[in-house]
Amino acid sequence: MSEVVIAGIGQLPVGEHWSLSLRTLASRVIRAALKDAGGLRPQALYIGNYLAPMVSHQSNLGPLLADESGLAGIEAYTMEAAGASGSAAFHQAVLAIQSGYMDVVVVVGVEKYNDMVGPELEAAVAQSTDYDYEAVNGLIPMGQAALLMRRYLHETGAPRTALGEFSVLAHANAVNNPNAAFRKAISPESYARAEMFAEPLNLLDMAPYLDGAAAIVLARREALPADFAHPIVRVSGSSLVVDALALHDRPNPLRFQSAAFSVERACGQAGILPGDVDFFELCDAFSIFAALSLEAAGFARPGEAWRMAQEGSFGLKGKLPISTLGGLKARGNPLGATGVYQLVEATLQLRGQAGPNQLPNPRRALVQSLGGPASTAVTQVLERGSN
Amino acid sequence: MEIPRHWRLKKQRYALVGEVCPHCQAKIFPPRDVCPECGGEAKTEYQFSGKGEVYSFTVLHDAPAGYEAYTPYTVALVKLEEGPMITAQLTDLGEQSVQIGMPVEMVTRKIRADGDEKGMLVYGYKFRPVL
Numbered sequence: 001m002s003e004v005v006i007a008g009i010g011q012l013p014v015g016e017h018w019s020l021s022l023r024t025l026a027s028r029v030i031r032a033a034l035k036d037a038g039g040l041r042p043q044a045l046y047i048g049n050y051l052a053p054m055v056s057h058q059s060n061l062g063p064l065l066a067d068e069s070g071l072a073g074i075e076a077y078t079m080e081a082a083g084a085s086g087s088a089a090f091h092q093a094v095l096a097i098q099s100g101y102m103d104v105v106v107v108v109g110v111e112k113y114n115d116m117v118g119p120e121l122e123a124a125v126a127q128s129t130d131y132d133y134e135a136v137n138g139l140i141p142m143g144q145a146a147l148l149m150r151r152y153l154h155e156t157g158a159p160r161t162a163l164g165e166f167s168v169l170a171h172a173n174a175v176n177n178p179n180a181a182f183r184k185a186i187s188p189e190s191y192a193r194a195e196m197f198a199e200p201l202n203l204l205d206m207a208p209y210l211d212g213a214a215a216i217v218l219a220r221r222e223a224l225p226a227d228f229a230h231p232i233v234r235v236s237g238s239s240l241v242v243d244a245l246a247l248h249d250r251p252n253p254l255r256f257q258s259a260a261f262s263v264e265r266a267c268g269q270a271g272i273l274p275g276d277v278d279f280f281e282l283c284d285a286f287s288i289f290a291a292l293s294l295e296a297a298g299f300a301r302p303g304e305a306w307r308m309a310q311e312g313s314f315g316l317k318g319k320l321p322i323s324t325l326g327g328l329k330a331r332g333n334p335l336g337a338t339g340v341y342q343l344v345e346a347t348l349q350l351r352g353q354a355g356p357n358q359l360p361n362p363r364r365a366l367v368q369s370l371g372g373p374a375s376t377a378v379t380q381v382l383e384r385g386s387n
Numbered sequence: 388m389e390i391p392r393h394w395r396l397k398k399q400r401y402a403l404v405g406e407v408c409p410h411c412q413a414k415i416f417p418p419r420d421v422c423p424e425c426g427g428e429a430k431t432e433y434q435f436s437g438k439g440e441v442y443s444f445t446v447l448h449d450a451p452a453g454y455e456a457y458t459p460y461t462v463a464l465v466k467l468e469e470g471p472m473i474t475a476q477l478t479d480l481g482e483q484s485v486q487i488g489m490p491v492e493m494v495t496r497k498i499r500a501d502g503d504e505k506g507m508l509v510y511g512y513k514f515r516p517v518l
Contacts, residue, residue: 123451132396133417134474136498136511138447138454139462146445147464154443154487198445248464248472249423253443 004097004235005385007104007224008037008217009344013179014332017211022056022112025213027069030108033215038225040217043102045069045076046093048086048109050336052078054124055116065108075102080336081240082128082371083285085109086214087339087378093218094238094380103223109340110213125209125335128372130246142206144247144373145286146198152254152288153200156303160200163287164191165309167204167329170284173316174326176356179341181210181332205287207327212334214341231351232385236364237266240378247373256289256374259296263366263379270364270381274298277381278362279321279349281342283370284328293368294322316357324349324357339369339378350384388502393509400511401495405471407433414469437493439467439514444477444485453499465491465514479515490517 010032017025026047034040045066053059062076079088086109093105116124126140134144153162168188174180186204194202218235243258244250250257267274274297282297284290291305299320300308308314314322325331325345328338346365348354365382398404405416410427414435422429444463454460461477463485477485478496491514498509 119450119452119455122449123453126451130474132392135451136509137462137474137476138450138457138460138498139474140447140449140451142449143445143447143462147443147462150445151443151464151487197449198447201445244423246474248474253464253472 001098002100003221004094004218005221005224006216006233006235006347006382007040007219007228008033008035009215009347010036011179011214011341011344012212014181014210014212014334014341016114018114020211022052022058022110023064023068025112025211026065026108026110029213029215030065030069030106033106033217037217037219038228040104040219040223042071042104042106042217043074044093044096044105045071045074046089046105046107047076047078048089048107048336048340049078049111050080050082050085051111051113051124054127055121056112065110081376081378083283083335084339084369084371084376084378085336086341087343087369087380088240090216090339090343090380091238091240091378094235097218097220104217104219106215106217107340108213108215109337111211111334111337113209113211113335128375133248134246141372142198142201145206145288146201147247148253148292148373149201149205149288152291155254156306158306161188161192162306163205163291164188165306166284166287166290167191169309169315170323170327170329173323173357174330177325177331180326180330181208182330201286207285207329207333210332210334212332212337212341214337214344216340216343216347233347233350234383234385235380236270236383237268237381239265239269240376241265242376243374245372245375254292254302256292256296256377258377259293259368259370259374259379262377263297263368266379266381270383272364272381274366277364277366279324279359279365281324281346281365281367282322283368284323285333285370289370289373290322292374293370296374297366316359321359324359325354342367342369343380343382346382350382388506390501390507393501393507403435403437403493403512405433405435407431414471416467416471416473435467435469439465439491441485441487441489441491442466442472443487457499461485463514476513477515478513483516491515492517
């Protein structure tokens with residue numbers, strides 16, 4: 001099997017990009033990542049996107065985005081796994097290179113959320129739920145998170161503000177991320193006072209849906225140019241696992257089984273235990289997802305993640321930093337593009353290019369993206385290689 | 388307008404018809420060809436009693452397309468007494484506050500209109516507190 005390394009990265013700030021279309025967002029970051037990779041020529045473009053068919057009335061993104069980026073005659077298509085689409089596309093690129101099928105692949109995560117407003121847009125995002133048995137009853141992703149959050153608080157006896165620290169730490173970390181949508185710290189008091197949206201879930205319990213695009217060039221180690229400029233970051237594990245789609249079809253909805261299995265398998269491929277990683281870029285699309293992801297990975301016992309968060313375990317100086325550049329909550333949640341942002345941020349940390357939030361000499365990252373409430377989980381282990 | 392889709396599901400929506408697994412006796416909702424408990428083939432129809440209890444619930448104010456006229460509405464995960472869990476709106480709550488563990492029973496109610504005013508009405512199961 002070939003060794004897979006990250007050769008180039010590119011990202012646009014997450015936000016409301018009124019003047020940038022889906023194709024322009026994608027082509028800009030693809031070209032930025034290729035430039036960062038020292039001009040490597042990709043043989044494939046794998047696209048992570050969730051909403052384009054409904055919100056942009058655009059399918060068949062392979063030809064569109066490849067052509068727009070000046071890439072002719074290559075392999076190109078979309079991988080879709082709701083909010084985990086970007087990571088699913090990255091996973092596909094890892095497989096293509098590990099197997100020897102491709103030498104250089106560019107992955108783009110792109111989402112154009114803001115070309116629609118209102119209930120039609122809510123319905124588009126709710127496609128990640130079970131249409132016949134969840135969506136038909138008026139359930140949307142925020143509702144799924146609220147159902148989980150209420151049950152979690154009920155089973156643990158934790159106070160209503162128990163999950164607030166996940167939002168507080170995400171915002172604190174985004175202050176130093178120039179690509180984050182929200183760069184102001186928030187206080188536990190603002191969390192406690194935040195407006196209820198789907199009780200017990202409040203405004204600060206959910207990451208904002210926004211536009212975004214990020215790209216990564218992956219290559220076989222031997223394909224890197226001799227004068228490759230960056231510290232080597234390699235992909236030592238990549239796993240995609242599904243659970244039952246609907247929350248109600250899980251034996252224990254509070255157990256993110258797909259997340260647990262994908263961590264186990266990705267770490268197994270890397271030959272490590274989860275405790276061997278230096279930080280965890282997890283999916284905090286909702287604060288309850290952060291807690292349940294930590295518990296699924298085994299970093300906290302069931303029902304304990306909220307308490308560990310309040311004790312400071314997950315801040316930049318904690319035992320296991322999470323959301324080091326703001327997470328979905330404060331960097332923003334560009335849905336299908338999100339996974340690629342998480343992998344870009346992990347790469348920046350491992351390269352030593354993370355700026356003021358740089359962790360001290362991190363060697364290994366665990367990165368996880370979720371589609372729906374862990375209906376799909378995609379987990380990678382990235383490691384600092386030797387140049 | 389999605390008439391065939393809603394027509395296919397009317398036994399489930401109006402009558403909570405699922406399946407019982409002939410191998411392990413597990414009750415299955417919604418129906419599917421493979422038993423989620425034992426993996427055996429399961430196609431025998433089973434009529435659920437409609438009784439259950441609230442596992443969790445929330446109140447939604449932001450609605451997806453088609454549901455705007457009905458907000459705020461309460462959506463719950465209901466654990467049916469035979470074992471499976473389903474997602475459903477709660478109805479006929481009056482002034483009563485919802486609690487986890489509250490016993491509820493199935494009723495058939497209007498869910499929404501399908502498409503515009505020329506479309507059919509989608510009916511289905513909702514759950515009300517047991518009186």
